[in-house]
């Protein structure tokens with residue numbers, strides 16, 4: 111297996127006022143190749159998990175190892191572009207000289223012709239594509255994505271999901287993709303793990319027919335996931 115997160119016994123709690131809130135409670139997880147989706151309800155600890163993996167925060171106990179070599183890219187829920195920088199400057203922000211082939215990234219993300227645009231001159235979907243291109247500019251072996259398309263309208267979101275699948279095929283990086291959407295998880299994921307009660311509670315491989323991912327809702331899977339999240343046994 112190439113790059114990926116290996117997590118054992120991960121615990122993280124926050125102190126809010128005089129209350130200690132346990133968010134991650136002994137989470138174990140070994141990432142495999144491809145696109146792994148971490149699916150969970152809002153507030154279950156998905157962002158906390160990604161922030162710990164990206165070393166933006168520190169766990170209470172437990173270990174996180176990043177297997178393999180290469181850099182890590184991160185895509186947030188909002189594009190977080192520098193408003194005073196153009197598309198190309200945003201993509202190259204923080205890179206050494208010659209670290210990436212910007213032209214190729216622009217083509218891959220459909221931004222050719224918008225090299226000199228400032229973020230406010232781009233649509234929401236295009237700003238997300240710039241953020242995606244920026245995350246890929248270092249040729250990362252692992253990309254962490256935190257509900258990257260949640261703020262987009264449905265049509266743009268579907269286009270971005272297809273773009274991500276195409277990019278992953280072209281670049282071969284592994285992706286840890288966080289979402290609260292069961293349909294999105296089923297469409298982009300090669301594997302779906304469900305985060306609930308501070309742990310990974312279910313682990314599903316998704317059997318896609320090559321080249322034919324379906325957007326039709328999978329009622330059986332949806333029912334199974336709902337029962338996992340709600341803590342009821344599926345019947």
Ligand SMILES: Nc1ncnc2c1ncn2[C@@H]1O[C@H](COP(=O)(O)OP(=O)(O)O)[C@@H](O)[C@H]1O
Pocket residue numbers: 124125126131133150151152153154155156157158159
């Ligand atoms: N810095 C923080 N201080 C206090 N509580 C936090 C902090 N970050 C997250 N939390 C709490 O941890 C829980 C999980 O948050 P989060 O990881 O953002 O969930 P998700 O991304 O799944 O919606 C929430 O109850 C949230 O209020």
Ligand SMILES: [Mg+2]
Pocket residue numbers: 156157158256257
């Ligand atoms: Mg979150």
